[in-house]
Amino acid sequence: MRIRPVYKSVREHSMTRKTTVVLGMLGPTLDTGKTAERWSRWRPSVALCQHEDLIVDRFELLYQRRFEGLAETVMGDVRRASPETDIRGHVVEVDDPWDFEAVYGALHDFARAYPFAPDREDYLVHITTGTHVAQICLFLLTESRYFPGRLIQTSPPKRDREELAAGSFTIIDLDLSKYDRIASRFQKEQREGVSFLKSGIDTRNAAYNRLIERIEHVAIASRAPILLMGPTGAGKSQLARKIYDLKKGRRQVGGDFVDLNCATIRGDGAMSALFGHTKGSFTGALQDRPGLLRKAHEGVLFLDEIGELGADEQAMLLRAIEEKAFLPVGSDREVRSEFQLLAGTNRDLALEVLAGRFREDLLARINLWTFRLPGLRERVEDIEPNLDYELDASARLLGVRITMSRDARARFLEFATSREAVWPGNFRDFNAAVTRMATLAPGGRIGVPIVEEEIERLVEAWRRAPAAGGRTFAGGGAAGEGSDGDDLVVAALGARRAAALDPFDRVQLAEVLRVLKGARSLSEAGRVLFAASRAKKKSVNDADRLRKYLARFDIDWSEVAGAG
Structure with missing residues (x-):
């Protein structure tokens, strides 16, 4: 022995x-x-x-x-x-x-x-x-x-x-x-995972379905950061939570899901919220605070609108991702946290890097797996299955069975899939519309009058909506219909005038408005928009050139100016 x-x-x-x-x-x-x-x-x-x-x-x-x-x-x-x-x-x-x-x-x-x-x-x-x-x-x-x-x-x-x-x-x-005898079992598990990420909705858009399949594969196979891009209301937050639940179900994470909208924090509050602080480190720090990165230890940290973080927070976050260590505010002792980062943004972070607002090394670190979620206008064939999903959700919320008459359903789908329905808030707008109709429906049955009332409400709200502050992003249809750039077109012209534009003019105007939103002056916007042609000229007047372009649409620079 x-x-x-x-x-x-x-x-x-x-x-x-x-x-x-x-x-x-x-x-x-x-x-x-x-x-x-x-x-x-x-x-x-x-x-x-x-x-x-x-x-x-x-x-x-x-x-x-x-x-x-x-x-x-x-x-x-x-x-x-x-x-x-x-x-x-x-x-x-x-x-x-x-x-x-x-x-x-x-x-x-x-x-x-x-x-x-x-x-x-x-x-x-x-x-x-x-x-x-x-x-x-x-x-x-x-x-x-x-x-x-x-x-x-x-x-x-x-x-x-x-x-x-x-x-x-x-x-x-x-x-x-690969083993053929059990390949079907793996395929079944993958189908279940994909369906879970889609909340069980039988989506029909082929590109979106391929996207979710790829996200499911990466979520299971990798612990590297995942960047979710897309317009406001496209479902980034919901998908991030689903990714965590999927990994939790496979026992790949043992910690919590911790999420933060970075647009809601600034200054000392941002550093403290993310990395924690020690008692007395700044005015109002009455006790130690662990911070969200420490709370996400062995779990998943979702930072929505990551492009809103300041330079100091970006530098600290980069180190925390690479070394799994950081210093709380006011402390000289490192804290370690093993977490997987999911990030969301409606900005084009590559342009933010060029503008000096986002660290290039941080983007390189979180850009390994980047997925762009399309807006609702890019997935019109998915509006009907999402309608059924939202009706079921409203039924659970209100505690009564919710149905739509055949004519009411046909009228709503006719409007929802038309060019008149711009859906600037994407699925948030869609969810709100169905919730309102379900709440107002007598006996839980939505009829044509309820639908017509809701259509009128949506069209008026979109006509009066202020310009959206989000920027668009690289990766297909950035400034096109259904994106945040399209939201800017609707806000500047109104839904009816925007719908009357040719697609070519609409895409071009969306890109111009997007750049204007991030510029401090017409000249700065012109330098971005005319970068290639201005290099061939001895003298340029970008501001005047851009002002004349806007005048074609009766748009005044002052009405759309203002960086996010």
């Missing part, structure tokens, strides 16, 4: 490292033995706990009930050979251990029920024992992250050694592989 010594340094190290947990199948052939002679044989499950350079804190031994006696012997031997290892047995019953589907299903059920805590524990899945079918299933379940760990394979000692040793072990980094 060979007992691994427990060194003081090992115990001290265990206070700072994660707990190491091994999950493995009992090997009825390799692990067998009841007499004293068993200690002269290499038994992989016992030997795994005898390596001086591998501390196994807990061993989850899976076995069939008919091998319970052997399992008790092996667990007892592990306790003798490695007193610091907590070994636990789990019955995983399979009628035929060579039936691929049966074994996979049993191990899949075990994985779904097991309380994984990857933020506190490292998992090693032992694939030396068990049938070949069980080993393949363990491989696949680890690859698909149902077992959120790495594979470990053990080998017997070399024959030329005089003294019996624990053998050797190898920790394996997985390469992605």
Whole structure:
């Protein structure tokens, strides 16, 4: 018998490292033995706990009930050979251990029920024992992250050694592989994940569906920052929460979902809200404050409107992302926080970098995975399924069944999908419209008069709406219909005049208005808009050129000026 010594340094190290947990199948052939002679044989499950350079804190031994006696012997031997290892047995019953589907299903059920805590524990899945079918299933379940760990394979000692040793072990980094027999199971899981991110709405827009599929894949596979771009009301906040819930359901995060709209904080309040502060660090700091980054430890931090952060906050955030460490306001002691960042913006951050309002290095760090959510006008085929979703939501809110007459439904959809319906607030406007109709509907049935009243309300509200402050973004249709640039066109001309424009003129005017919103003067806007042509001229008058363009639409510079 060979007992691994427990060194003081090992115990001290265990206070700072994660707990190491091994999950493995009992090997009825390799692990067998009841007499004293068993200690002269290499038994992989016992030997795994005898390596001086591998501390196994807990061993989850899976076995069939008919091998319970052997399992008790092996667990007892592990306790003798490695007193610091907590070994636990789990019955995983399979009628035929060579039936691929049966074994996979049993191990899949075990994985779904097991309380994984990857933020506190490292998992090693032992694939030396068990049938070949069980080993393949363990491989696949680890690859698909149902077992959120790495594979470990053990080998017997070399024959030329005089003294019996624990053998050797190898920790394996997985390469992605495909297995046709269970491909449908993975596809089903992916479909469920995609549907979850869409709140169960059967969306019809092909581009949007492809976008959500890609987001689902990245959300499961990566812990890198994700940047969600899109106009106000496109659903960035809701999607960020869904991404967190999806990762939480897969046990990929153990902490909280923490969100903040960066447009609501300024100055010392911004630094304090994000990074915390110490008591007395500034006027009004009456006690320590942990800050949102610390609150998001081992979870997800969603910073909406990240383009609104000041320069100091951007610098601190960059360091927190790269080094997982930062200094609270007034403190000289670093605080560490492991979080995944999700960011949202309706601005074109590349243009913000050129204008000196956003750090180029921070954009590079959060721009690995960037997804642009389209506005409602870009997804008119999804208006009808979203109408059904919002009616159900209103029913839950009001506590009564909500329906629409056939004529009322047809009239609302005719308006909602027409050019007259600009939806500047996107799904926020849409949700509000359905909620109002449902609330006013007698007996919970929405008729044509209720729909006509709501249409009149929307058209008037859009006609009188002030110019939107958001900027558009790169990535397809930036200044076109359905984007924040389109909102500016409607605000400047009114819904009816905007609808009468040719698409070419509308897109061009939207881009001009967008640049004007971020410029301090007509000349500054002209330098951006005419950058190529002005370089070929000896003398330029960008302001006059731009003023004449605006006059074509009866737009005065002073009415649209003002950087966000």
